[in-house]
Amino acid sequence: MTDPHKPEIGVALIGHAFMGAVHSQAWRTAPRVFDLPLAPRMSVVCGRDASSSQAAADKLGWESASSDWREVLERDDVDVVDICTPGHTHAEIAIAALEAGKHVLCEKPLANTIDEAERMTAAAEAAAARGVRSMVGFTYRRVPAIQLARQLVAEGRIGTIRHVRAQYLQDWLVDPEAPLSWRLDKKLAGSGALGDIGSHIVDLVQFISDERVTSVSGALRTFVTERPVQTASGGFTGTAGTERGPVTVDDAAVFLGDLSGGGLATFEATRFATGRKNAIRLEINGSRGSLSFDFEDLNVLHFLDLGDDSHVNGFRRIVVTEPEHPYVSAWWPPGHGLGYEHGFTHQVVDLVRAIHDGEDPTPTFGQALGVQRVLEAVETSASGDRAWTKVLEGSVALAR
Structure with missing residues (x-):
């Protein structure tokens, strides 16, 4: 139920797998915890199959x-379209929604190619002139410790920032018999670890530092080149001699x-x-101090102030609660x-408030395009x- 004393804002969710479930929880929770100026109404969920979409609803x-x-x-x-589908569908859905006058929340990375991301950004800027808002789901920005770091x-x-170390470490593909999901198909996902999780740490570094990554030197690696093919029922072949398919994205990315x-x-x-299950590790060293964060201890930020007396100088542990x-x-x-x-709930809060206030929420499509250009530069360097x-x-050009 929505609050009868507030104007409603109707929401449509496109895609209802893992990320769709997380976004659904956020839409349910945000108006019950935060005082929002508009009352979100969870109008409709959409998927490829009618029966599974109804089950999700x-x-x-x-x-x-x-x-x-x-x-x-x-x-x-429907006033807001929340896009939680694979990357190859983002551009078509988002551009159509913006042209239809719907506000858009689009999961990251923004698109699979620079061309798609540029067209999405142009559509978002044109829509903003008509009062239609858009935002990209770089949700880790909204962890309180990350906000405090910024x-x-x-x-x-x-x-002055001298050094930044940024890691996003997972292990869900270590088993070579793990199935060949859409995330391992370049046509659907665009890239592998680089775009899926590397985009997050690029965004976090630029967000916290308020600086841009201006040039890169990188390497990509695929450790397991073939995996068992999933069946239509959702299972997968995993025994010797059964069908296997190629992995067409990177398993790991490293870059300066x-x-x-x-x-x-x-x-x-x-x-x-x-x-490592979901270790997002950041350390920023500056001329006057340092910051350190690990998502596997997400309520804590470590901070060092070089101005402290030497006999007590060191990293302090700040519990950000x-x-x-x-x-x-x-x-x-x-x-x-x-x-x-909770970061997804905060994302809903910020989006709804921005729509009510007539402001562009962040990160914008343009900011996400900036992340996309970093990823493209890494791929160019690695290739x-x-x-x-x-x-x-x-565009991307070799540094002189």
């Missing part, structure tokens, strides 16, 4: 189901990056870090930690002799 709390996203865009009870950098607490403020960054994104910390006052008492799902490659507006 029943399970996840949506009022109705559809198997035709184009029909969804024609509905009067605040400390903006306040000059660590001084120049920052616009003169600092040097290192990035590592892999789905082969045995024992105080009411004055970003987003936290709406939740639990100090010390009662938040989890993975050659790993030469330093500039990240340019609109």
Whole structure:
């Protein structure tokens, strides 16, 4: 039920697998925890199959189901389109939704190609002139400790940034018999670890530092080149002699990056870090101090102030659960930690408030296009002799 005392904003969810379930939880929770100016109405969930879409609607709390996203865009009870489908579908759905006057939340990475991302950005900018808003789901920005890190950098607490180390470590593909999912098909996913999780750490580094990655030198690697093919029933072949298909994306990406403020960054994104489930690790070293964060301990930020007396100087452990910390006052008492799902709730909160206030929410499609250009530069460097490659507006060229 929506709040009868507030104007409604109808939401359509396109895609109802893992990420769709997470977004559904956020739409259900946000208006019950935060005081929003508009009341989200979970109008319809849409998938490729009518029966599975209806099952998702029943399970996840949506009022109705559809198997035709184009029909969804024609509905009067839909104001926001939340896109949680594979990357190769993002451009078509997002552009059509914006042209239909619907606000758009699109999962990352924005698209599979620069051309698609540029067309999406152009459509978003044209829509914004008509009051139609758009945002990209780089959700880790909305972890309170990440917000605090950005605040400390903006306040000059660590001084000039010299070094950044950014890692996103997972291990869900270590088993060579793990099935060949859509995420391992370049036509559907665009890239592998580079785009799927590397895009997150590129965005986080640029968000926290308020600087750009201006040139890169990188390498990509695919460790397992063939995997068992999934069946139509959702199972997969995994015994000797059964069908296997090619892996057409990278399993791991490593690259160096120049920052616009003169600092040097290192990035590592892999789905082969045995024992690491979802470790997003960031360390930023500046002329006056340092910051360190690990998503597997997401309520904590480590901060060093070089100005402290030498006999007590060192990293301090800040538990980011105080009411004055970003987003936290709406939740639990100090010390009662938040989890993975809370960032998605904060994403809904920020989007709804921006739509109500007539402002462009962040990250914008244009900012996500900037991340996409970094990824393209990494691919260009890795496909050659790993030469330093500039990240340019609109194109990529070898650094001089």
